Amino acid sequence: MxxxxxxxxxxxxxxxxxxxxxxxxxxxxxxxxxxxxxxxxxxxxxxxxxxxxxxxxxxxxxxxxxxxxxxxxxxxxxxxxxxNTEWQDARALRRKGLDRKQIELTTLERSTIRFRYFLPTMITGLLATPEYVRASLAPFPGDHTKAIAKKLERQDVLYESSKQFSFILTEQACRWPLVPAQAMAMQIDRLVSVSRLPNVRIGVIPMAGHMPWAPLNVFTVYDESLAIVEVSTGALVFRDPRDVQDYLDEFLTFEGYALWGENARVKMGGWADHFRDISQDF
Missing domain, CATH: 1.10.260.40 (lambda repressor-like DNA-binding domains)
Incomplete structure (x- = not known):
């Protein structure tokens, strides 16, 4: 339909x-x-x-x-x-104030135990440095001081040991140069650091080898009850169990192609070193 x-x-x-x-x-x-x-x-x-x-x-x-x-x-x-499906219009959210959206996400994160993030395009706010957060909001007009502060405050949820996080990032998401080279190196260093938290798993999918499955969208699954799929003009919120299960299955597929643990940290460390080398050339 x-x-x-x-x-x-x-x-x-x-x-x-x-x-x-x-x-x-x-x-x-x-x-x-x-x-x-x-x-x-x-x-x-x-x-x-x-x-x-x-x-x-x-x-x-x-x-x-x-x-x-x-x-x-x-x-x-x-x-x-x-x-069972909700549309969140990006323009309407910006009119209300991006900080309002951060408050909604804080409420959702408070009630969730198991988080799964699939990130094929860029790094999510929970993992971002302050400079990266500022750059991600820069294309939108207005004062984003409150939204930036709320995004950074939300990162505290990563340190709640009762919650479990799994992030899958593509190489493109990790290396897209949203900020200058030195800041990108620091951003990837943060990914490495956060991946050492006992309740956080960060997997990366390198641009190498054969990948028979092509990602379409950024999505997050909260427990097994809610999936949010992001597109450029807004987000779709799915609540029906079968829709949510489809995204859980997709996440599981990409889990099998990702590097995890020390293998992921070694790969990300190489990407961070690349950006440091670039910054030294200028």
Whole structure:
């Protein structure tokens, strides 16, 4: 199906109303439907009142239990897909203030235990030096003082031993010269340093050998419940378990092509030395 970005995440009330109407047409109470689909009556009630967004699997179970017509199955499944997907427009985020986005991410990071970052284009804020953070925001107009401060504050989460982080960066992401050569060397040195934290894994995929899988987008998976996929004009937020699992599977694929531990540190150290050599030539 084709997504209209303005509809993403806005169809949950329509979905709730249709599911409730279908149950009533079938002559079933909430308790009876709950028994048929092995859910609690409380969950059925929350789905029908829009307090809980059902997954695609939940919706399929309910539709089968209600013997919904095929044309309605297609429509309701599409609504469920939209309800489980949110579009975050980059222009709207910038108008609100980039520091607001950092506050949202801080809240999300506070409730997450397992983080997986796939970074094919550039280094994420959690791993960035102050100079790199400033450079990453420089193309956007306005005063980014607050946003920079919030980005750097967020890095404290890396030192919470109860949380686990896995970062996969391509060689391009590590070596893209967003800042001058000496600053790039310091940035890569930071990657090496952070990779020694006991709860942080940093893998790198060198531009060498055969790579039969081509990355398309930056994405982050929070636990097994949420995936955020970044594009140049914004971000898609996926909550349906099957969508999230697709990104977990993709991450696992790239894990197999990455260097980890000391092998990764040796490779990154060579890249940092390259930038130091360049800086000495000027």
């Amino acid at each position: 084709t997504f209209d970005p303005q509809e993403l995440g806005q169809s949950s009330s329509d979905l709730a109303a249709i599911l409730q109407e279908l149950r009533k047409r079938a002559g079933l109470s909430g308790v009876q439907l709950a028994r048929r689909v092995s859910m609690s009556q409380s969950k059925i009630s929350k789905i029908e009142t829009g307090r809980v967004i059902p997954s695609l699997v939940d919706v399929e179970l309910i539709l089968r239990a209600l013997d919904a017509p095929l044309d309605l199955v297609a429509h309701v499944t599409a609504l469920a897909r939209l309800a």
